[in-house]
Amino acid sequence: MCRISLTLLAVVSLGTAIHANEDSTDRVLRASCRVFAGNARGSGVIFDADEDNYHVLTNAHVVGRVGNRVSLEFEHSGYRSRPIAGRVVRSHIARTTSIDLAIVELPRSAFPGPMPVVPLAEVGFKDDSPTVLTCGAQGGAAVSLQRGHIVRQTRGLIYYKPEALPGRSGSPLFNDDGSRVIGLVAWRTGDGHGLAMNAAAVRSFVHGEVAEVETALPDDAIPLWQSSTMLVLVTSEGCRPCELQKQAIPDDVRYQTFDIEYVNEKGYRVESTPTFMVFVDRKLQEQRSGLLRGDRLRAFLNRWGFGDDDAEPDDSEPSDDFNPWTNKRRWERGQIRDRIDEAKDRFTWWLIGKWLGFAGGGAAIVFPWLFFIYRALRKLRSSDNDGCPANKPPSRRRSPKRPRKPTATRQRKAKR
Structure with missing residues (x-):
């Protein structure tokens, strides 16, 4: 019984930890957003709020100068919001220093309910874990979560893995549990690292003390400006899967087709067809x-911003009960909460089944023994009764009939 209790306690503790991790993941994804400013695309995060507005932290090279109007898109439970208009209230960029920050203000009234806010790490905040989380709209696609680790830190900068790619300008860098913003991504390095401003630099910018934290950028820092992205499909003559691949690509996706021999002559190693190749600024990023x-196919195209991954229902279906952007009752319930409720139901039925199994197994073991004991006691009782004459049952044999005494009626019948 003790082992069963310990097992159940371990299962409940593990489930609680998993649900807490999923809640933190859902929180940072909901707080992160895509930022659109003209032809520029980037990312951002809600880091502060007051009574009337939310404040989004992003890069200045994405949104431009103070007073510019930008659009932001958030996601909730797999549904994307319509573009929400915001205004740049603070912006500072110096091409040769480590400051590239801006703050966008959004009205609270633009949201059906309260939005999660992930604050900046406070002075003296310590997190010994090297693991970090980052959320960004890589290539202008949907906001995605990446888990990485810190490689090293310098004054005002954080080097981390994996490498930041175009579209992740303004991506927040969170600590391991997603409770604090510890940096903001703006560059990458030539040796494959992501480069972010640390919380101290961001905090100084928010407080208006930019000049005190500006430091020179390393020589290998590469800005994450919105770059040109090209999709290439490598084919070969007589390749039936290649024709099927062309038919599967949506009509609105622009791509170029090259023969495998031509591609290999250019120095790329392609062994089979069809093969997709993604180039960012003429550099191969994925094959x-x-x-x-x-x-x-949709996931691959959406990752690099070639597909239409809009999960919001069409205007012809405004009555989608699962869309939190149109149904306020679903606002506080996300995919994580639905999964938790579903897991609770499954665990309850699993527990009931286990107890029924234990009860059935116990009955199958106990009932034969009870029947055996009952028969043994009855046999023992019958053997004890055979040894006592007083307890012997009466004989069933009939006694001999005795002659009846003649009555007056019988005597009259005999005389006649």
């Missing part, structure tokens, strides 16, 4: 071989 269809 994917094999036929992609359905969800796999």
Whole structure:
């Protein structure tokens, strides 16, 4: 019984930890957003709020100068909001220093309910874990979560893995549990690291003390400006899967087709067709071989901003009860909460089944023994009764009939 109790306690503790981790993940994803300013695209995060407005932290090279109007898109439970208008209230950028920050103000009235706010790390905040989380709209696609680790830190800068790619300008860098913003991404390095301003630099900018924290950028820092992204499909003559791949690509996706021999002559190693190649600023960023269809193809295209991954329902279906942007009752309930409720139901039925199994197994073991004991006691009782004459049952044999005494009626019948 003790082992069963310990097992149940461990299962409940593990489930609680998993749910807490999922809640923190959902929180940082909801607080992060895509930022649109003209042709520029980037990312941002809600780091502060007052009674009337939310404040989003992003890069100045994405939104431009103070007073510019920008659009932001958030996601909740797999549904994307419509573009929400915001205004740049603070901006500072110096091309050769480590400050590239801006603050965008959004009205609270633009949201159906309260939005999560992830604050900046306070002075003296310590987190010994090297693990970090970052949320950004890579290539202008949907906001995605990446888990990485800190490689090293310098005055005002954080080097981390994996490398930041275009579209993640303004991506927040969170600590391990997603409770604090510890940096803001703006560059990458030539050796494959992401480069972010640390919380002290961001905090000084928020307080208006930019000049005191400006430091020179390292020589290998590469700005994450919105770059040109090109999609290439490598094919070969007589390749039937290549034709199927072309048919599967949506009509609104622009791509170029090259023969495998031509691509290999240029120095790239392509062994099979069809093969997708993604170039950012004329540099190969990803190579994917094999036929992609359905969800796999959509996920690949959305990752690099080629597909339309809008999860919001069309205007013809405004009554979607699961869309929190149109149904306020779903606002406080996200995918994580639904999954928690579903897991609770599954665990309850699992527990009931286990107890029924234990009860059935116990009955199957106990009932034969009870029947055996009952028969043994009855046999013992019958053997004890056979040894006592007083307890012997009466004989069933009939006694001999005795002659009846003649009565007056019988005597009259005999005389006649």
